[in-house]
Amino acid sequence: MRQYLKNEVFKISKWVELILSAIITIAVIGGTIWLVRDLIQLMMEHPGTDEIYRFVGVAFNLVICIEFIKMLCKHTPDTLVEVLMFAIARQMIVEHTTPLENLLGILAIAILFAIRKFLFGEFDDVDKTIFLPSQKIADINQLIHVGIPEEFQGETLEDLMEEYVEKGERGFQVGQCYFFLGGALRVEKVINGRIAEIEVIRDRSVPFMPKEH
Known part of the structure; x- marks a missing residue:
């Protein structure tokens, strides 16, 4: 209590x-x-x-x-x-x-x-933003100027985590991460073993400019 x-x-x-x-x-x-x-x-x-x-x-x-x-x-x-x-x-x-x-x-x-x-520590200069797992990766790259690899552009955050992060017997656990150049995806909230929220972490010391369409 x-x-x-x-x-x-x-x-x-x-x-x-x-x-x-x-x-x-x-x-x-x-x-x-x-x-x-x-x-x-x-x-x-x-x-x-x-x-x-x-x-x-x-x-x-x-x-x-x-x-x-x-x-x-x-x-x-x-x-x-x-x-x-x-x-x-x-x-x-x-x-x-x-x-x-x-x-x-x-x-x-x-x-x-x-x-x-x-x-300041190596990871002090970072931005952290919470997203729903259904959010499209391409939209996130444009929105917060992060560099999640191009091969995932048509997928959602949940698709990426399901494919590349190993789940335990009870499903996902808070704190599990997927790392990429200049940032990481971290499981922020889990409900019944399924991801409810994902934290996108961006290292501001790594320059990234979104591509023009």
Whole structure:
């Protein structure tokens, strides 16, 4: 019972995050519209330094909000580092900081770059998307720019997993994977031994461009 409640609370928290992301997205869209209005007003007048800095500050706030939305949706270390870097850069550019504060800000950004380059694991820089097993592989390749091999283009995810992933006595198990260049397919949810959801994992460090039809 306790574990069940934990799982339900976790699911609710994920939905709350998505709703919060949607609300922030709406606010960013509204802020962008107002930013365009402010830009037109600046071009029609003779803005001083304070007005320009105020405009740049609003733009930076919108960028930080966008990175924050990405962090809520993806939960990857990379998105967290990007939020921190933009926040530090905004503080340095918009605020009237001292030379010492600027130096500390530059050191902080350098440390964040070093952390992202040397401390992130090999599989930290990935995108993960959940699909139904009936989804066509060709559509997935186009949708999320992943490179599932061409010989499976006319098949579904379930067809591929049925053919290339060995099932146990009780059918498929959560966590079973099929690997390909630049990503993998992982069994995310199983009902009565049959696949209910498949997670498509894409390594963002491997470039892939969908073919034009």
